[in-house]
Amino acid sequence: MTDNGWYGWAGTILRVDLTKGTVEKQPLTKEMAYDYIGGRGFNSKILYDEVKPGTNPLGPDNLLIFGTGPVTGTCIPNNGRFTVSTLSLVTGGLGDGNSGGHFGPQMKYAGYDTIVVKGISPKPVYLYINDDTAELRDASHLWGKDVWETTDILMHDHDNKSMSVSAIGPAGENVVAASSIMNEYARAAAKAGVGAIMGSKKLKAISVYGEKGIRVYDPEDVYDSTIEYIDLIARTDKWWFETFSKYGTPMFVDQYNHLGALPTRNWKEGTFEDADKLGITPLYEKYVKKKRGCGGCIYHCSPWFRIDEGPFKGWVGEGVEYEAMTGFGSKLGCSNLEVCLVAGSLCDMYGLDYISASEAMGWAWECYNEGILTKEDTDGLDLSWGNDSIIHEVLRKLAYKEGNLGKLLALGSRKAAKKIGGKAEYYSMTIKGQQMGSMDPRVVTAWGFGYGVSTRGGDHLRTHLVCEYMFTPEEMEKYIGDARASDRFNLSEAKADLVRWTENVRFLNDSLETCKYINRGSPRSYVEFPYRWLTAVTGKKFTYEGLQDVADRVLTVERSFNVRQGMDRKDDYLAERWYKEAMPVGSGKGSKVDKEMYDKLLDRYYEVRGWDQNGLPKRSHLEKLGLKYIADELQKMKLLGKEA
Amino acid sequence: MTEKYYIEIDYIDCCGCKLCEQVCAVTRGGGVVSPGTARIRVEVRPTLGVDIPLVCQHCEDPPCYVCPHGAMFIDNKGVVIIDAEKCIGCKQCVDMCPFGAIQIHPVTRKAIKCDLCGGKPKCVEVCRKAHPPGVLRYVKVSNAGKYSRDRWADRLEKQIVAAMNSPEAARLEKHAKAADDLKMAAEKGDVA
Numbered sequence: 001m002t003d004n005g006w007y008g009w010a011g012t013i014l015r016v017d018l019t020k021g022t023v024e025k026q027p028l029t030k031e032m033a034y035d036y037i038g039g040r041g042f043n044s045k046i047l048y049d050e051v052k053p054g055t056n057p058l059g060p061d062n063l064l065i066f067g068t069g070p071v072t073g074t075c076i077p078n079n080g081r082f083t084v085s086t087l088s089l090v091t092g093g094l095g096d097g098n099s100g101g102h103f104g105p106q107m108k109y110a111g112y113d114t115i116v117v118k119g120i121s122p123k124p125v126y127l128y129i130n131d132d133t134a135e136l137r138d139a140s141h142l143w144g145k146d147v148w149e150t151t152d153i154l155m156h157d158h159d160n161k162s163m164s165v166s167a168i169g170p171a172g173e174n175v176v177a178a179s180s181i182m183n184e185y186a187r188a189a190a191k192a193g194v195g196a197i198m199g200s201k202k203l204k205a206i207s208v209y210g211e212k213g214i215r216v217y218d219p220e221d222v223y224d225s226t227i228e229y230i231d232l233i234a235r236t237d238k239w240w241f242e243t244f245s246k247y248g249t250p251m252f253v254d255q256y257n258h259l260g261a262l263p264t265r266n267w268k269e270g271t272f273e274d275a276d277k278l279g280i281t282p283l284y285e286k287y288v289k290k291k292r293g294c295g296g297c298i299y300h301c302s303p304w305f306r307i308d309e310g311p312f313k314g315w316v317g318e319g320v321e322y323e324a325m326t327g328f329g330s331k332l333g334c335s336n337l338e339v340c341l342v343a344g345s346l347c348d349m350y351g352l353d354y355i356s357a358s359e360a361m362g363w364a365w366e367c368y369n370e371g372i373l374t375k376e377d378t379d380g381l382d383l384s385w386g387n388d389s390i391i392h393e394v395l396r397k398l399a400y401k402e403g404n405l406g407k408l409l410a411l412g413s414r415k416a417a418k419k420i421g422g423k424a425e426y427y428s429m430t431i432k433g434q435q436m437g438s439m440d441p442r443v444v445t446a447w448g449f450g451y452g453v454s455t456r457g458g459d460h461l462r463t464h465l466v467c468e469y470m471f472t473p474e475e476m477e478k479y480i481g482d483a484r485a486s487d488r489f490n491l492s493e494a495k496a497d498l499v500r501w502t503e504n505v506r507f508l509n510d511s512l513e514t515c516k517y518i519n520r521g522s523p524r525s526y527v528e529f530p531y532r533w534l535t536a537v538t539g540k541k542f543t544y545e546g547l548q549d550v551a552d553r554v555l556t557v558e559r560s561f562n563v564r565q566g567m568d569r570k571d572d573y574l575a576e577r578w579y580k581e582a583m584p585v586g587s588g589k590g591s592k593v594d595k596e597m598y599d600k601l602l603d604r605y606y607e608v609r610g611w612d613q614n615g616l617p618k619r620s621h622l623e624k625l626g627l628k629y630i631a632d633e634l635q636k637m638k639l640l641g642k643e644a
Numbered sequence: 645m646t647e648k649y650y651i652e653i654d655y656i657d658c659c660g661c662k663l664c665e666q667v668c669a670v671t672r673g674g675g676v677v678s679p680g681t682a683r684i685r686v687e688v689r690p691t692l693g694v695d696i697p698l699v700c701q702h703c704e705d706p707p708c709y710v711c712p713h714g715a716m717f718i719d720n721k722g723v724v725i726i727d728a729e730k731c732i733g734c735k736q737c738v739d740m741c742p743f744g745a746i747q748i749h750p751v752t753r754k755a756i757k758c759d760l761c762g763g764k765p766k767c768v769e770v771c772r773k774a775h776p777p778g779v780l781r782y783v784k785v786s787n788a789g790k791y792s793r794d795r796w797a798d799r800l801e802k803q804i805v806a807a808m809n810s811p812e813a814a815r816l817e818k819h820a821k822a823a824d825d826l827k828m829a830a831e832k833g834d835v836a
Contacts (some may be wrong), residue, residue: 212678212750223667299774316691316693
């Protein structure tokens with residue numbers, strides 16, 4: 001590589017205009033790098049600055065941004081991640097999806113921190129990147145192909161099996177809300193309808209291979225801190241380190257079912273009588289042949305499976321995880337593990353998000369079983385709980401928008417429910433229209449609050465609140481300022497402080513671009529290593545406090561984006577059912593979310609975030625974070641928060 | 645003779661995370677972090693679930709040993725090394741290695757390859773830490789294959805025990821009569 005003065009960051013943003021058919025390189029600025037770090041930080045800032053209110057998510061002015069972080073492609077643990085951001089087709093606000101694999105590192109090695117795509121191409125194209133070469137190429141031969149075929153064809157055409165391909169399948173092409181962008185066959189950037197946005201732009205794929213490389217400032221400390229970190233996790237989280245490496249996320253089927261938080265028959269119940277048929281015992285005895293990992297992974301949580309006999313003989317897949325077993329299993333009352341596995345692979349091929357696809361399906365199943373949807377709506381299909389013979393057919397209908405059912409589900413459950421009206425809306429289990437990870441908030445209450453305030457709509461990963469049960473009261477006192485935050489069975493206002501803090505440290509995962517599973521029980525994993533890594537990788541001295549400011553800044557930029565799109569406090573509540581219906585069965589029996597307490601949490605959360613009681617950012621807070629221009633704009637729009 | 649070592653690879657269990665490759669590029673990449681500066685590379689084949697680390701095997705009779713300029717040598721521990729000072733960048737060693745384990749550094753344009761980090765290979769260390777016991781192992785050549793043998797024997801062990809308890813093992817009962825047969829034979833003079 002040429003010495004462009006950057007360490008960690010590649011130093012270049014790639015600007016793609018599909019309408020004009022141009023690809024330009026823009027130098028990264030120091031202010032951008034230091035104030036927003038990278039990944040989701042860059043993406044959200046660019047989105048706020050360039051996507052104005054009134055933009056049609058599917059129009060030429062919406063952006064699709066692929067962002068890596070400064071540690072992507074180094075050897076920092078689990079560095080293989082990147083964020084795709086856009087104006088969400090699902091929530092109408094900020095949307096992003098995060099994926100793993102090797103696509104992020106490849107982008108960096110080719111010399112790009114971020115790829116910003118705008119416009120709409122007159123014909124299908126793909127973006128070909130090989131180091132300095134970055135150009136749009138005809139993709140008419142790829143349009144209509146699924147993700148796996150597309151990936152195979154590009155690798156074959158370019159005679160390079162080491163390249164990384166990020167592509168959409170039929171779901172994205174057909175502008176399905178549940179669509180994802182898939183890289184390396186089975187890694188998904190999902191949520192927000194990112195695949196549909198890419199499809200609306202007629203961008204079929206991005207293929208990237210890079211050897212130009214990046215530089216790190218202090219190679220010795222980059223290496224030493226990596227080894228130290230692995231030692232820390234292996235020592236302080238021994239059980240996790242060993243068990244998660246062995247089983248990956250499917251182990252949560254057994255765990256959440258035991259806790260009574262496994263969504264069952266849509267989200268009616270939290271315990272599934274056949275959970276053991278979907279859990280790790282059958283999965284690992286019969287199907288999983290090996291484990292795979294994303295770039296720089298210190299675990300390898302991704303089970304690679306092959307079905308050797310029976311009706312699904314020959315099916316393979318990867319990354320089939322918790323959300324497939326609960327999404328196509330317990331949520332639909334299906335106890336056939338093979339159906340779930342194949343459904344997962346079908347999603348990967350069609351370019352569908354497990355969570356969003358099964359969200360729409362769970363909703364439809366419940367509506368059908370409650371008599372709201374009839375066979376006319378379902379094209380004659382019987383959506384009875386447990387009828388697993390039609391799950392794959394429904395997925396195909398969803399991806400291709402086939403028939404009445406396909407067209408309805410393609411909207412996502414909130415919009416579909418609005419169309420049907422009445423009780424159907426009650427069964428749409430979304431927040432801001434987006435569904436979160438499958439852990440029932442009536443049982444994991446603080447997680448639930450995190451779902452509510454997440455800037456991308458219902459989402460468990462903005463907080464990924466494991467520190468709630470890992471930190472001691474003393475540690476909570478030290479970092480959160482309130483020891484009560486460690487009491488996982490009692491919801492107190494301390495949880496608002498906890499959620500704010502966790503959102504901040506989780507933002508560091510999304511901006512350095514590391515996997516969230518690396519931070520667990522040790523506070524050092526959240527507060528010490530991120531700044532140490534950044535300093536070693538980039539040569540710019542970072543501190544814990546400084547990074548907290550960056551996180552506060554980006555969270556407020558994201559909030560401001562949503563506020564500008566018309567969101568406020570009313571959008572931060574959970575689905576009605578969780579306040580109204582107590583959990584009917586299982587170990588979570590009787591639990592529901594206390595609305596009064598939830599309101600108190602919101603009050604407290606807005607206060608510590610520097611937003612007013614309606615959730616609008618205040619000028620004082622914005623200016624403190626160097627966001628005067630946002631304060632001015634919000635004031636003009638009469639959306640500025642009231643100072644106390 | 646000094647004991648010779650090499651990096652043994654577990655092709656079945658490698659997860660394809662490329663930590664080894666990244667660590668090599670960071671610490672040994674000559675200031676450039678890229679797959680092109682890593683002396684170990686991992687080929688991934690996601691649809692087959694196959695991940696293949698490729699690194700210098702430090703062959704006993706190295707096909708790459710064609711350097712016209714005396715830049716390649718085998719040290720007293722059997723490690724095949726390229727002297728960057730002497731390398732002229734002709735790439736013939738790269739072409740000769742059947743595993744593609746030698747690369748041309750993108751900046752210096754000289755040939756680079758694994759030199760076992762002077763006896764403490766960092767790729768092995770990080771792999772052992774992250775994925776114990778590690779799919780890369782720094783082993784004595786005299787122990788080549790031992791790990792795979794042990795692992796396979798451990799697997800077979802269970803199956804053999806199971807087979808010994810299965811009804812088929814009833815054939816062992818035939819031996820009850822065998823003792824009588826032996827006595828009869830002995831009477832006939834069939835005895836050693």
